[in-house]
Amino acid sequence: MPSQQTVRPRAIFLDIDGTYADHGLAPAAHVDAVRTARRLGHLVFVCTGRPLSMVPSHILEAGFDGSITGAGARVELGGEVLKDTRFDPDLAALIVETLDAHGAAYILEAPEALHGRTGVDQRLREVLGPIFAGRPQHDGVLSTDVDPLEDILGPMQYSDDLRSTSYAKISCFDSPVPLQQLVDALGPQVGLIPSSLSALGDRAGEIFMAGTHKAVGIQVVEEHLGLDRADIVAIGDSANDIEMLEYAGVGIAVEGGHPAVLAVADRTTAGPAGNGVALAFEELGLLG
The missing domain is CATH 3.40.50.1000 (HAD superfamily/HAD-like)
Structure with missing residues (x-):
C-alpha cells in the first residue's frame, strides 16, 4: 500500500x-x-x-x-x-409465455446478450422514441453522441420463440396490462421495480429474481x-x-x-x- x-x-x-x-x-x-x-x-x-x-x-x-x-x-x-444467477428454466419460460400472452414489449437480459422477440425493436422505437427525443443531448459538463435507443438495441439478438432463453432480468417497456398485475400472478419468486423511465408508468418496469x-x-x-x-x-x-x-x-x-x-x-x-x-x-x- x-x-x-x-x-x-x-x-x-x-x-x-x-x-x-x-x-x-x-x-x-x-x-x-x-x-x-x-x-x-x-x-x-x-x-x-x-x-x-x-x-x-x-x-x-x-x-x-x-x-x-x-x-x-x-x-x-x-x-x-x-x-x-439466472431464472430457473421453467420459471423463465412461464414469464415469457405470460408476457407474450398479454402482448408486452420486453427484453430478456443476460450477460452475453440481450434477447427480444422478432419485431420488438420497432415496438421499442415507437414507445421510447418520443421519450428519448425530449432528452437533452448536452448536459453541462457532459456531451455525447450516444443514441439511447441504440444503446439498448445494439446488443440485441432476435428470435420468434424466447421460452428456452437463459436470462437474469427483464426490462418491460410496454404492457397493455399493469405490469404489477402480471408479476403478482407469477408468484413470490418474481419481483418488480419501476422503470427508470417514469413516463412509461405502470406498464413498464424491471422484472427480477426475488431476493x-x-x-x-x-x-x-x-x-x-x-x-x-x-x-x-x-x-x-x-x-x-x-x-x-x-x-x-x-x-x-x-x-x-x-x-x-x-x-x-x-x-x-x-x-x-x-x-x-x-x-x-x-x-x-x-x-x-
Missing part, C-alpha cells in the same frame, strides 16, 4: 446511469477519481442494473477492480466470475475479499440502488434521485454533470 495512504482502504460500489455516467458518458473527473482512489489502495467496482452485455467498454476503461451487473445477478472480480439485488452482489465481493462492511461505500440514484445504499457502511444518493434512495442515504452528492462521484470521493478522503 502506498505510503501516502491517509485513510483506511475502502471498497466503493458505483451505479452507472445517473451516477458515474450520464447520456452514455462519464466525466473526466469521475475517471480520474476512480484511478486516483485505486492508486491509493482503495477498491472501486461498477455496480449496475445493466447486464454485462449493456456495459460499454468506454465506461470500463477507467479501470475497475470488478463488476456487479444485472442488479446483483452477476459478480466478476479480477476476471473471475464469482456469481452468475436478488445489488447488495447481494456486494456481499459476494465482501465475503470473497474479507471486507469490513463499515468500509463499504455505495453511490446510486435509482430504485434498484436502495438495498445497496442501505447495506453499505456509507450510502450516498445522487441529488434528485429516487425518493426512496434519498430516504435511506447517509449523505448526498451531485449528479454526473456536477462531478458528484469525484466530490464524494474527495469528501471521504479517498483522493489523498
Whole structure:
C-alpha cells in the first residue's frame, strides 16, 4: 500500500446511469477519481442494473477492480466470475409465455446478450422514441453522441420463440396490462421495480429474481475479499440502488434521485454533470 495512504482502504460500489455516467458518458473527473482512489489502495467496482452485455467498454476503461451487473445477478472480480444467477428454466419460460400472452414489449437480459422477440425493436422505437427525443443531448459538463435507443438495441439478438432463453432480468417497456398485475400472478419468486423511465408508468418496469439485488452482489465481493462492511461505500440514484445504499457502511444518493434512495442515504452528492462521484470521493478522503 502506498505510503501516502491517509485513510483506511475502502471498497466503493458505483451505479452507472445517473451516477458515474450520464447520456452514455462519464466525466473526466469521475475517471480520474476512480484511478486516483485505486492508486491509493482503495477498491472501486461498477455496480449496475445493466447486464454485462449493456456495459460499454468506454465506461470500463477507467479501470475497475470488478463488476456487479444485472442488479446483483452477476459478480466478476479480477476476471473471475464469482456469481452468475439466472431464472430457473421453467420459471423463465412461464414469464415469457405470460408476457407474450398479454402482448408486452420486453427484453430478456443476460450477460452475453440481450434477447427480444422478432419485431420488438420497432415496438421499442415507437414507445421510447418520443421519450428519448425530449432528452437533452448536452448536459453541462457532459456531451455525447450516444443514441439511447441504440444503446439498448445494439446488443440485441432476435428470435420468434424466447421460452428456452437463459436470462437474469427483464426490462418491460410496454404492457397493455399493469405490469404489477402480471408479476403478482407469477408468484413470490418474481419481483418488480419501476422503470427508470417514469413516463412509461405502470406498464413498464424491471422484472427480477426475488431476493436478488445489488447488495447481494456486494456481499459476494465482501465475503470473497474479507471486507469490513463499515468500509463499504455505495453511490446510486435509482430504485434498484436502495438495498445497496442501505447495506453499505456509507450510502450516498445522487441529488434528485429516487425518493426512496434519498430516504435511506447517509449523505448526498451531485449528479454526473456536477462531478458528484469525484466530490464524494474527495469528501471521504479517498483522493489523498
